Amino acid sequence: xxxPVSSLTVVRDxxxxxxxxxxxxxxxxxxxxxxxMGALHAGHLALVERAKALADEVVVSIFVNxxxxxxxxxxxxxxxxxxxxxxxLAAADVGLLFMPDASVMYPDQFQTEVRVTQxxxxxxGDHRPGHFDGVATVVAxxxxxxxxxxxxxxxxxxQQLVVIQRLVADLDIPVDIxxxxxxxxxxxxALSSRNAYLSESERAIAxxxxxxxxxxxxxxxxxxxxxxxxxxxxxxxxxxxxDAVEYIEAREAATLAPLTAxxxxxxxxxxxxxxxxxxxxxxxxx
Ligand code: AMP
Numbered sequence: 001x002x003x004p005v006s007s008l009t010v011v012r013d014x015x016x017x018x019x020x021x022x023x024x025x026x027x028x029x030x031x032x033x034x035x036x037m038g039a040l041h042a043g044h045l046a047l048v049e050r051a052k053a054l055a056d057e058v059v060v061s062i063f064v065n066x067x068x069x070x071x072x073x074x075x076x077x078x079x080x081x082x083x084x085x086x087x088x089l090a091a092a093d094v095g096l097l098f099m100p101d102a103s104v105m106y107p108d109q110f111q112t113e114v115r116v117t118q119x120x121x122x123x124x125g126d127h128r129p130g131h132f133d134g135v136a137t138v139v140a141x142x143x144x145x146x147x148x149x150x151x152x153x154x155x156x157x158x159q160q161l162v163v164i165q166r167l168v169a170d171l172d173i174p175v176d177i178x179x180x181x182x183x184x185x186x187x188x189x190a191l192s193s194r195n196a197y198l199s200e201s202e203r204a205i206a207x208x209x210x211x212x213x214x215x216x217x218x219x220x221x222x223x224x225x226x227x228x229x230x231x232x233x234x235x236x237x238x239x240x241x242x243d244a245v246e247y248i249e250a251r252e253a254a255t256l257a258p259l260t261a262x263x264x265x266x267x268x269x270x271x272x273x274x275x276x277x278x279x280x281x282x283x284x285x286x
Pocket of ligand 1: 035036037038042043044046047152153154155156157180181182183184190191192193
């Protein structure tokens with residue numbers, strides 16, 4: 001596919017990114033950033049639409065960040081669809097696409113790491129050691145490279161969103177972090193670039209994850225014992241055909257701390273393995 005004819009500008013280095021942003025700033029334009037790893041789908045495009053509603057100009061970044069993948073994870077297999085992504089962003093009327101390669105983000109002698117200590121622990125943090133350090137570091141860099149007014153993230157990666165909110169609060173990065181509800185297929189499966197790994201039969205099993213966490217959330221709202229209900233749900237997920245359940249837990253939404261009797265907003269979060277895919281999802285407790 002060839003480069004689409006549009007007002008989309010693609011930059012691959014920090015200097016070009018900053019020049020474009022400086023020109024927008026000189027014209028008093030507000031800016032929203034949407035960080036992604038590409039292989040864009042309707043979930044990403046919902047973030048783009050929100051960004052467009054929030055700010056005058058939108059920057060999307062596409063960077064498959066190696067430091068957030070573990071040694072046995074899917075970095076090399078991660079779907080890359082550059083031409084399709086360009087077309088989608090051009091059609092969405094995005095002004096600027098930042099597509100650095102790893103040598104731009106991590107040049108020789110790079111040695112700084114950003115770690116958000118507490119909310120990075122537990123849940124995905126326990127199953128993907130170092131993952132959130134990679135996320136925090138790359139998001140800190142993207143925010144400092146572009147200095148946007150807003151940065152838009154999906155609730156699909158709920159722990160990531162909480163990590164990033166903590167990061168910008170702790171480091172006084174002057175940006176509003178905006179979280180958006182998960183975009184789903186009609187059968188409830190959360191859209192994810194990793195859904196491409198699912199075979200037809202696995203794809204038929206996958207929506208059971210959303211069904212199960214939704215049922216757990218409803219039962220918790222109705223006062224059912226949380227630990228026992230999550231244990232039952234893990235068994236039900238295995239019975240539904242998932243290969244493994246990494247975790248299914250209920251947490252305080254704001255802090256990801258274990259649920260207390262305070263009755264603040266709560267979230268049910270889960271991660272499962274299905275064939276080559278690792279699927280995560282979460283819902284709020286009504
Ligand atoms: P990724 O490209 O998977 O790293 O995701 C980039 C951004 O898109 C993150 O903020 C994700 O939380 C968000 N995102 C991914 N899938 C969805 C979805 N189904 N609905 C809403 N946001 C999503």
